[in-house]
Amino acid sequence: MGDTSDLLAGARVVDEFYGRELWPYGPLREADARFCPFCYSEGPDVTCSVQAHWPEPDRTRTLYLSGVECPQTREMEAAGLNVGLMTQPGTHYSEKAARYRFFAADNGCFNAKTYLGDDAWYAWLQTLPGQGEVRRCLFATAPDVLGNAVATWERSVPWLERIRDLGIPAALVGQNGLESFAPAWDEPERWDVLFVGGDDEWKLGQDAADCMEEALRLGKWVHVGRVNSWKRTKLMIERGADSVDGTFLGFGPKTNGPRLEGWLRRMDAEVSLF
Numbered sequence: 001m002g003d004t005s006d007l008l009a010g011a012r013v014v015d016e017f018y019g020r021e022l023w024p025y026g027p028l029r030e031a032d033a034r035f036c037p038f039c040y041s042e043g044p045d046v047t048c049s050v051q052a053h054w055p056e057p058d059r060t061r062t063l064y065l066s067g068v069e070c071p072q073t074r075e076m077e078a079a080g081l082n083v084g085l086m087t088q089p090g091t092h093y094s095e096k097a098a099r100y101r102f103f104a105a106d107n108g109c110f111n112a113k114t115y116l117g118d119d120a121w122y123a124w125l126q127t128l129p130g131q132g133e134v135r136r137c138l139f140a141t142a143p144d145v146l147g148n149a150v151a152t153w154e155r156s157v158p159w160l161e162r163i164r165d166l167g168i169p170a171a172l173v174g175q176n177g178l179e180s181f182a183p184a185w186d187e188p189e190r191w192d193v194l195f196v197g198g199d200d201e202w203k204l205g206q207d208a209a210d211c212m213e214e215a216l217r218l219g220k221w222v223h224v225g226r227v228n229s230w231k232r233t234k235l236m237i238e239r240g241a242d243s244v245d246g247t248f249l250g251f252g253p254k255t256n257g258p259r260l261e262g263w264l265r266r267m268d269a270e271v272s273l274f
Contacts, residue, residue, distance in 0.1 A: 064243070065084045066084070072249060082268065086106055087106070089107070102138055104137065104139050105139070106245075107121050109144050126166060138221065139169040139171040141173050142159040142191075146198075149178040153181065160191055172193070172195065174196045175197055176207075185214065212241065228246040
């Protein structure tokens with residue numbers, strides 16, 4: 001579909017059309033690809049390498065990113081189910097990410113005892129496979145502070161652009177209080193993905209739902225972490241989540257593998273209702 005210079009030239013055409021910068025990033029909207037002279041020019045599933053253009057992920061189908069990599073997830077991937085892999089430092093799953101159509105990169109801050117530190121996390125991020133390719137890596141989360149939206153913003157801002165520099169969409173982790181923290185909403189151009197974190201009370205409450213609704217209105221990809229039951233999965237589908245993750249298979253992959261496969265098949269049916 002042309003060499004890199006051709007693709008960059010295509011991005012500049014879109015830039016001139018909109019009168020705003022799309023390379024390497026602009027507001028991340030699926031519709032942007034429809035105006036790119038390279039995206040989909042060679043078929044319905046072939047996009048260019050401009051990272052601001054959403055590729056194959058179908059935003060009408062919620063993706064499940066497993067925090068456990070095992071034979072069961074590989075079988076689901078081979079069957080073409082809507083499953084991917086959630087990687088993070090220390091799991092070595094980044095070495096297996098190439099087996100999956102889609103994956104994402106969490107930072108591991110949730111467990112402060114095992115977190116490597118911001119600099120080591122960023123060094124790990126640079127080792128992920130397929131950087132700069134059409135969006136197989138859906139996003140990487142900037143460092144955050146559990147339960148504190150203000151502290152998370154202050155910690156994340158210096159890293160968001162550095163994540164983008166790697167050709168990866170930058171995810172802001174939504175923590176308690178984000179619904180009323182104006183800077184994050186006044187400067188949405190700084191981040192590409194809302195990763196809904198926070199404690200369970202906030203995550204499942206109306207404030208987080210309002211944040212998801214606003215992020216979707218802004219054209220952002222919305223992901224929800226720690227989704228380990230069908231009840232919670234269904235709730236997040238109803239709220240419009242593009243993807244969720246969980247470690248459900250860690251509680252017994254042979255037993256829970258068939259159950260997760262059932263969720264994935266039900267997810268498509270549920271999405272069609274909304």
